[in-house]
Amino acid sequence: MISRNEKIEPPSDDKRWRIVQATMQRNGFTRDGLIETLHTVQQSFGFLDDDSLRYVAASLNAPLSQVYGVSTFYHLFSLKPAGRNTCVVCMGTACYIKGAPALLEQIENEYGLSRGETTEDGHLSLMTARCLGSCGLAPVAVINGHIAGKLNAEEALQRLQALQEVENVQQA
Numbered sequence: 057m058i059s060r061n062e063k064i065e066p067p068s069d070d071k072r073w074r075i076v077q078a079t080m081q082r083n084g085f086t087r088d089g090l091i092e093t094l095h096t097v098q099q100s101f102g103f104l105d106d107d108s109l110r111y112v113a114a115s116l117n118a119p120l121s122q123v124y125g126v127s128t129f130y131h132l133f134s135l136k137p138a139g140r141n142t143c144v145v146c147m148g149t150a151c152y153i154k155g156a157p158a159l160l161e162q163i164e165n166e167y168g169l170s171r172g173e174t175t176e177d178g179h180l181s182l183m184t185a186r187c188l189g190s191c192g193l194a195p196v197a198v199i200n201g202h203i204a205g206k207l208n209a210e211e212a213l214q215r216l217q218a219l220q221e222v223e224n225v226q227q228a
């Protein structure tokens with residue numbers, strides 16, 4: 057019997073996706089295989105990007121926010137580009153309407169970087185994503201693997217500032 061999830065098309069016709077699909081199949085296309093699947097993507101392609109995370113989420117029927125959460129929480133996974141901390145701001149429609157552009161702009165201004173970049177000291181990578189599947193919490197960001205909802209710019213900056221403080225303590 058062909059599983060429904062086997063019909064989800066991979067992001068490209070790159071043959072490496074067959075290896076990824078085999079991993080998902082071995083785990084019955086269940087979320088139990090999420091970490092192993094992400095590991096296979098990383099081993100095959102060297103990093104995880106938005107398209108691959110979407111493909112894995114759809115294939116395993118897992119919320120995209122969970123997939124982003126796992127891939128930014130475990131340091132063995134590398135989203136490109138990878139700083140020591142990651143902030144993924146959702147720019148999907150619901151988040152956009154609820155103020156995500158202003159949120160993103162404030163973070164960009166504060167850290168002097170643009171989306172897709174990492175600060176020079178490697179402290180923070182700022183990324184954006186299309187809908188993370190948690191629209192009820194819009195605007196949403198995933199900060200170091202933890203989903204933060206109904207964010208305003210001030211709260212987002214406070215959370216990021218807290219990461220800096222943790223690093224300062226660790227380096228002291």
Ligand code: FES
Nearest residue numbers: 146148151190191
């Ligand atoms: S648009 Fe941001 S979570 Fe859906």
